[in-house]
Amino acid sequence: ALMITDECINCDVCEPECPNGAIYMGPEIYQIDPDKCTECVGHHDEPQCVQVCPVSCIPRDPSRPETHAQLFAKYLRLQDAD
Ligand code: SF4
Numbered sequence: 001a002l003m004i005t006d007e008c009i010n011c012d013v014c015e016p017e018c019p020n021g022a023i024y025m026g027p028e029i030y031q032i033d034p035d036k037c038t039e040c041v042g043h044h045d046e047p048q049c050v051q052v053c054p055v056s057c058i059p060r061d062p063s064r065p066e067t068h069a070q071l072f073a074k075y076l077r078l079q080d081a082d
């Protein structure tokens with residue numbers, strides 16, 4: 001999963017771009033639900049939030065390292081949940 005750092009300026013452009021609805025406004029800045037973030041695997045070649053973020057504050061979450069196969073499995077689980 002990706003994460004949003006405290007460099008976020010709350011511009012709101014990433015939230016509507018997420019195909020998994022993983023981005024939400026937290027107490028102070030936007031946040032990513034790691035259980036919903038597939039790093040856009042299954043939907044797009046590149047993480048859409050990273051593409052649009054004007055301040056480049058969306059790195060991989062070092063506490064949630066995932067392989068492409070794990071991310072794709074999460075994508076399939078999220079499809080089933082719909
Ligand atoms: Fe959503 Fe993709 Fe960004 Fe993850 S990488 S938060 S799935 S837009």
Ligand code: SF4
Nearest residue numbers: 008009011012014053
């Ligand atoms: Fe924050 Fe970047 Fe999202 Fe804007 S695009 S709300 S700066 S994470």
